[in-house]
Amino acid sequence: MKLGVFMSDFRGGSDVLNRLSAEKLGIILVGNGIYHATTKENGKSSPLLDKSANFYVLSEDLESRGFSSADVDSRVKPVTYSDVVDLIFNDYEKIIWI
Amino acid sequence: MATKKLAFIIRSLPYKTEASRLALTHAIASQTVEIYLEEGDNIEPVVCFIGDGVLNCLKSQQAMKHYGITSLEQHMKNSLLLDLKVMICKEDVDRFGLKEDHLIMDAEDVGGETKAQLVPYSEIQKVMEEVDHLQFF
Numbered sequence: 008m009k010l011g012v013f014m015s016d017f018r019g020g021s022d023v024l025n026r027l028s029a030e031k032l033g034i035i036l037v038g039n040g041i042y043h044a045t046t047k048e049n050g051k052s053s054p055l056l057d058k059s060a061n062f063y064v065l066s067e068d069l070e071s072r073g074f075s076s077a078d079v080d081s082r083v084k085p086v087t088y089s090d091v092v093d094l095i096f097n098d099y100e101k102i103i104w105i
Numbered sequence: 106m107a108t109k110k111l112a113f114i115i116r117s118l119p120y121k122t123e124a125s126r127l128a129l130t131h132a133i134a135s136q137t138v139e140i141y142l143e144e145g146d147n148i149e150p151v152v153c154f155i156g157d158g159v160l161n162c163l164k165s166q167q168a169m170k171h172y173g174i175t176s177l178e179q180h181m182k183n184s185l186l187l188d189l190k191v192m193i194c195k196e197d198v199d200r201f202g203l204k205e206d207h208l209i210m211d212a213e214d215v216g217g218e219t220k221a222q223l224v225p226y227s228e229i230q231k232v233m234e235e236v237d238h239l240q241f242f
Contacts, residue, residue, distance in 0.1 A: 017118060017157065039121045042160065047202050067171040071120060073163030073178070073207075 009033075011099030014040035014055075020105040021055055032060040033099055035091060036083065037068050044083040045074045056082050065091060108147040110236040111135055114229075115158040117242055119177045120168065125161045128152065128242035129180040132189055151236065152184055153229045155194040158242075159201065162193055162208045162221070181221075182212035191221040192229055 010029035014020060015038035024034070034055070036044050043053040044064040056062060062083040066076065069085065076085040086094070095102055113132045117124035132150045139148060154162055166176035184191055193208060211220045233239055 015121065039118045042118070046160070048200055050202060070165075070167040071171045071176070072160070073166040075165075 009098065009100045011035060011094060011102045013037055013102070013104040014043065016040060016105065017042040017046075023105055024055065025058070031099070032058075033094060034058070034060045034062050035086075035094065036062065036064040041065065041068045041072060041074065044080050045069065045078045052080055056080055063091070063094065107145075108149050109238070111148065111150045111238045112232050112236040112240065113150060113152045114233070114239065114241045115152065115154050115161060116156040117161075118157050119161045119166075120172070124242040125158060125177055126180060128240070129177070129184055131240075133180075133184055133187060136187060136189075149190075151190045151192065151232050153192045153194070153232060154197075155226065155229060156197055159193055159197045159203070159208075163203075164207060164209055178209055181209050182215050182217060185212035185219045185221060186215055186217035188217075188219045191219075192224050192232065193221055194226050194229055195223050196226050198223060 008029045009031040011033040012024065012027065013035050014024065017039045041064050043055045063086045064079055064083045066085045066087050069075065079085055113128040115125045115128045119125050129152065132152045135148050135150045161177045162181065164178065166178040168174050168176035181191065205223060209221065211217060
């Protein structure tokens with residue numbers, strides 16, 4: 008299965024996400040999920056980024072919260088709304104929202 | 106003659122919920138209640154950012170551009186413009202590896218003179234103990 012997961016929380020949802028597995032897993036960080044890509048606590052990146060997956064972060068949500076692409080962890084690719092539409096239609100068979 | 110002290114403690118992240126926006130608009134609005142008070146009575150609101158809430162204080166928020174809504178940055182500057190006391194928890198700012206430069210510490214660009222204060226949590230605790238009404242958002 009090729010599974011795309013929208014992650015819109017910073018503090019919740021990781022328990023579910025940790026158990027998900029897929030042949031191809033894409034995690035799209037949106038809303039408050041963007042803090043996983045930008046924020047280090049006590050110098051440590053979000054443990055979510057250690058998961059084996061393709062990570063994307065929505066630029067519009069980054070910029071609304073005062074971040075830019077330069078603040079994003081190197082494992083995460085900044086994408087626009089139209090890029091997300093392409094991901095949904097071209098890269099993943101199933102899409103879920105956490 | 107009496108002063109009622111109110112504390113608005115913001116611990117929520119911005120935008121996904123209205124919590125932090127409500128805290129700031131309520132804090133600003135609390136000053137207008139003075140028209141209903143007796144001569145000499147007063148209201149003194151304090152806004153404190155703790156925990157994840159300190160991320161509301163980041164500069165360069167582009168919420169108007171992307172969401173078509175006023176940013177929390179603008180609300181924070183409006184609070185400073187109206188001389189509200191704004192305190193940001195230093196320990197939480199440090200935990201996220203942020204520096205004062207990353208934060209909205211003043212509203213000089215809109216003519217404000219009051220500055221936000223980066224303070225240890227113990228000072229915010231003291232505010233919570235001193236106020237008459239404590240509200241968490």
